[in-house]
Amino acid sequence: MTCLVYTHADCERHVTPPGHPERVERMAAIKLGLAGLAVEHRDCPLGDEAEVLRCHPAGYLARVKAAVPSEGWAQLDGDTFLSPGSYAAAMRAVGGVCAAVDAVITGGAKTAFVAGRPPGHHAERDIAMGFCLFGTVAIGAKRALEHHGLSRVAIVDFDVHHGNGTQDLLWDEERCLFISSHQMPLYPGSGRPEEKGSHGQIMNLPLRGGGTGHDMRQVYERVVFPALADWKPELLLISAGFDAHADDPLAGLEWQAEDYAWLTRHLCEFAGGRVVSTLEGGYDLDALAASVAAHVGVLEERGR
Amino acid sequence: MSDKPVDAMSFEEAMAALEQVVGALERGEVPLEQSIALYERGAQLKAHCAKKLAEAEEKVELIRAQEGRAVGTTPAEGM
Numbered sequence: 001m002t003c004l005v006y007t008h009a010d011c012e013r014h015v016t017p018p019g020h021p022e023r024v025e026r027m028a029a030i031k032l033g034l035a036g037l038a039v040e041h042r043d044c045p046l047g048d049e050a051e052v053l054r055c056h057p058a059g060y061l062a063r064v065k066a067a068v069p070s071e072g073w074a075q076l077d078g079d080t081f082l083s084p085g086s087y088a089a090a091m092r093a094v095g096g097v098c099a100a101v102d103a104v105i106t107g108g109a110k111t112a113f114v115a116g117r118p119p120g121h122h123a124e125r126d127i128a129m130g131f132c133l134f135g136t137v138a139i140g141a142k143r144a145l146e147h148h149g150l151s152r153v154a155i156v157d158f159d160v161h162h163g164n165g166t167q168d169l170l171w172d173e174e175r176c177l178f179i180s181s182h183q184m185p186l187y188p189g190s191g192r193p194e195e196k197g198s199h200g201q202i203m204n205l206p207l208r209g210g211g212t213g214h215d216m217r218q219v220y221e222r223v224v225f226p227a228l229a230d231w232k233p234e235l236l237l238i239s240a241g242f243d244a245h246a247d248d249p250l251a252g253l254e255w256q257a258e259d260y261a262w263l264t265r266h267l268c269e270f271a272g273g274r275v276v277s278t279l280e281g282g283y284d285l286d287a288l289a290a291s292v293a294a295h296v297g298v299l300e301e302r303g304r
Numbered sequence: 305m306s307d308k309p310v311d312a313m314s315f316e317e318a319m320a321a322l323e324q325v326v327g328a329l330e331r332g333e334v335p336l337e338q339s340i341a342l343y344e345r346g347a348q349l350k351a352h353c354a355k356k357l358a359e360a361e362e363k364v365e366l367i368r369a370q371e372g373r374a375v376g377t378t379p380a381e382g383m
Contacts, residue, residue: 021337078335122336130336161336185346187339189332209343250340252347 003303004103004112005034005296006096008044011117013085017073020081021250021283022118022131029285030115033292037300040109044116047094047139054142055135055169060126064090064133076128090118090133093278097140097237100276105148105235111268111303113240113296114278121163121239121280122188130161130188137239137278138169141176144235151175154233156224156267157182158260159241159280160251162191166239167202174199177231179224181205181216183244183251203227207244209252213259216244220263228270236271238264242282242291250283257290264298273302310348315356322349 012027052061067074067082074082093116100112120137122130137155144150155170157163157180167190170176182191184206191204205219228236242260244253268275277299282288310318325346328334334342 079337164332183343185326185329186343187329187332187334187336189330189334209347250337252340252343 001110001303003039003296003300004042004100004109005039005115006042006044006100006112007115008092008096010085010088010092011044011115013083014089014118015083015085016081022281025285026117026282026288027115029289030279030292033289034115034296037293037296039113039296039300039303042099044092044096044114045099046088047091047096047098051094051098051139051143052134054146055138056123056125064128079131080128080133086118086133089116092116093118093120093136094134094139097136097276097278098143100278101140101143101148101235101237104274104276105144105150109303110273111275111299112277113299114276115292116279119241119280120278121157121159121166121241122161123165124168129165131281132165135165135169137163137237138166140237140276140278141170141173145173145175150234152231152233153177153235153237154228154231154271155179155237155239156228157239157241157280158244158263159239160244160248160253161187161241161281162204163239164188164190167191167195167197167204170197171202172198174201177201177203177227177233179203179205179227180239181207181219181224183207183209183211183253186251207253210254212254213256213262216253216255216259217262220266225266225269228267233271234274236267236275238267238275238277239280240277240295241280242288242295245282245284245287245291247284247287248282250281257287257294260291261294261298264295265302268298268302275299275302310345310352313349313352315353315360318349318352318356322346322353325349
């Protein structure tokens, strides 16, 4: 067995305006982080629109598609831009996470990492925001539940920003536990502990600005790991944003690369080690490379 | 939002500005890219408010101490 890493050249054709932090160069940083790891590389297949429609209305999908410019950029909100290659890139991210879920559930691999962009966890049912178009991790969870017939899935989102999109898409989904830890107050402003989902299956863990990896470990040990142990997921998905790193320019937490290794090691203890991780944020290129190396390094160890 | 430097603000001004910052962050009105800059301004404002409060507390303590001494040094008549 092995750890599969899904990526695609199309994800480098989602181009953001100069100075935008969610930029093409992130893919090169990730490649650097993955260099030397004994993972098996796969191309993300193009995602099926039917997978997107498990989470987003057809009208929204059509609007995003229609907004893609033939040159230059189209702006969807203060942060979110489309370039001519954005739709294909987003569909590769969707296809990658679905293929990774398939492989891990059917026994083709134990762990997988999907290095796609644009990221997904801020996209709500009907709203593109925060650099995100489609809720890739939620789409992966729906694939596991609807296509493979699993009954208990969990998502852990350790990106520094609240996974408001994933929360919105899975608000009524009682088969999926969604846990998000995030700096607060910070974008997008949601993610209070009182936001619990229709079935109490959503957990929000706000973290104070300036918090270190030590603080994170305490919260995960006290709250997240026991919740996962109770839930007994058959598959664990991770929204892997690396912007809680001390060097990240868009947030104010103080995690280090080894904190991501620690966290990944613990998360792999659940769901029989069947873990699919998908890229979200992380905007300092050196920190991103080091954090991806730490995270996927552990996925590779556990995938053997 | 006021452009006045944080250090020059009164406690009331800094509190009002801090409430604006926290409100904007909580309502999700701030783009992702600018959210951290606003958070950092909030942190500056919070530190400034805390400093002003600490100064006020020191003054109160000083007044209390002076009153205490004054009481202590008053001759106890009739004893």
